[in-house]
Amino acid sequence: MSETQFDYDLVIIGAGVGGHGAALHAVKCGLKTAIVEAADMGGTCVNRGCIPSKALLAASGKVREMRDQKHLSEMGINVGAVDFSREAIAAHATDLVNKIQSDLTNSLKRLNVDIIRGWGKIDGVQKVCVIGEDGVKNITAKEIMICTGSKPFVPPGIQVDGKTVFTSDDAVRLETLPQWVAIIGSGYIGLEFSDVYTALGCEITMIEALDDLMPGFDPEIAKLAKRALIDSRDIETYTGVFATKVIPGSPVKIELTDAKTKEVVENLEVDACLVATGRVPATKNLGLDAVGVETDRRGFIEVNDKMQVIKDGQPVPHLWAVGDATGKMMLAHAASGQGVVAVENMIGNAMTVDYAAIPAAAFTHPEISYVGMSEPQAKEAAEKGGFEIATAKTYFKGNSKALAEKETDGIAKIIYRKDTGELLGVHIMGIHASDLIQEAANAIAEKKPVQELAFNVHAHPTLSEVLDEAYKRAKVTA
CATH class of the missing domain: 3.50.50.60 (FAD/NAD(P)-binding domain)
Known part of the structure; x- marks a missing residue:
């Protein structure tokens, strides 16, 4: 032809x-x-x-912000009771x-x-x-x-009815706000919906099959994010357990099985269950x-x-x-x-x-973003490649713009080769992290070493200076 x-x-x-x-x-x-x-x-x-979930995160984030009396009062702002309409947010x-x-x-x-x-x-x-x-x-x-x-992937043993047990496909419609929601999976989907639900007054139980929460993130970032996004909120967690049975109804019944021993360790009864176990x-x-x-x-x-x-x-x-x-x-x-x-x-x-230069983000409050390798991945690459890596970190609490916003919970971490200064990975947790990561992604795409990035001039006062400071703190031995 x-x-x-x-x-x-x-x-x-x-x-x-x-x-x-x-x-x-x-x-x-x-x-x-x-x-x-x-x-x-x-x-x-x-x-x-992406689109409906970000709309829900934006609206629920405003509710969280306006209900944070302590944060607002620190800037001299006093507001009365904050109300919202679930139907209008949906x-x-x-x-x-x-x-x-x-x-x-x-x-x-x-x-x-x-x-x-x-x-x-x-x-x-x-x-x-x-x-x-x-x-x-x-x-x-x-x-x-x-x-x-x-x-969405639904593991064996989980029955989905789209009402009391559902995936993210159903959750974005926000048809209900159950008082107690179990979320199976602590990846970015589970984290984002826990952010929405807790801002709107729901209690959360998060269930993760692996030993640590947020397994897809750099371990150091995950540890800090856990404090901000889980420990400080009305969220209880289970790790190292599978939800081997989930039966829809009122209540939803969930059987939890130890991932190692395969023994049933808990039976939960909740109002609803979001299955966020990947795709x-x-x-x-x-x-x-x-x-x-x-x-x-x-x-x-x-x-x-x-x-x-x-x-x-x-x-x-x-x-x-x-x-x-x-x-x-x-x-x-x-x-x-x-x-x-x-x-x-x-x-x-x-x-x-060039997959190493494609960034990713969780649009929680605060946000998490990253591009390139995590520290464990970089260490593995270094061992195979015969080079050493180093990290440099800066914190939002030292950033003038974050201080002005009184949003100082955050960190920027860069991972690089000690010999050449090649940037291997960048991880950010903090206000507007999803926007900040693009600068790092461009740097990785252009193969810019940290010693060159350290001479870039950033506008002041801006959040982008957390990366500027990290580049300046990096030390190259070559």
Whole structure:
């Protein structure tokens, strides 16, 4: 089939953030593009993830702030009783979802990206079939990109009814505010919802299967974050236990089993339970077998750093995958970046994804953000690579802007090579940490050593000076 005989240069299956970013870049590069979506435009991020959860965090954060009489009085502010409407907060999240979903759809239409509604499947080499309400539509494409995202993982033994036992997909609608909520999992999803619920008056029990809370974060940051986000709030915790049975109802019944001995150690009865145990790829029924591709045992599609789908160690011609479906880095902005990289490679511009320079954040109060390696990861890399690492830390309590805001609970920690000064990882906990981390991510992407970063001039007084001070404190032995 000649290039001119294809219906499209690129067909994207999945209109989440990854697919949307890829489509915009493809049009910019002159590719005739179509995007296939069976459900909501915008995928998980816009409809059930990043966007509505940040709206809830913003609103509940205001409630927390205005109810903190001690903090306000220290700045000479006195307020009366603070009230809120759960329905109005939920509507704020829904309205934001609708606006961004509309903006996303309109941006595609403006650029003449064809939006095809229905379930997209690979139907052979450079072929896609779309099963929609009007029947089956067969289309051809020079390149095909899979951007189907992920869905919440529900472990065996947990029954979900969407009302008393639910995942983050349901929680973002904030249909109720149960008095006592158990949250299974202490990753960023569990942390963010514990932030929302406690600000709005709920009691929390957090259940973590591993021995330490917040296992995905740098251990030192996790220890400090635990004091700020858990110990100081109405949250009880269990670690080293599995929720082996969760039965919906009133009350919800939860059986806790010791992770090591496998013995039942506790039976809880709570008003509701949020299952925040991670996510799994949405890669079933995509027709991958039509081109001989199999997912791994967890369901992820194997790709290289150019985002080409891999089969038997080799790239599959004209087939690409980005985002959560690949399991590389399950973040919305990572998916968008991967989509751009894939398109660049399609048009002959060799490019790979630099995962070390992609930041992540938990939008709690205070926030946590990081980019690159944790200290244990850096130590492991140093042992393998034959070099030494060092850390430098600064605290928000010494930052003028944080002092002015009376938001001094926080730390910035950098991890670097002692010989070359190469920045390996940066971790921040504190006010606006999610915004501050981008400077560090850019520095890692540009391979800037700490001795060079130490000469950058930062505006004063700003929170960015916590990083400036950390760079200046770093000592290089080379």
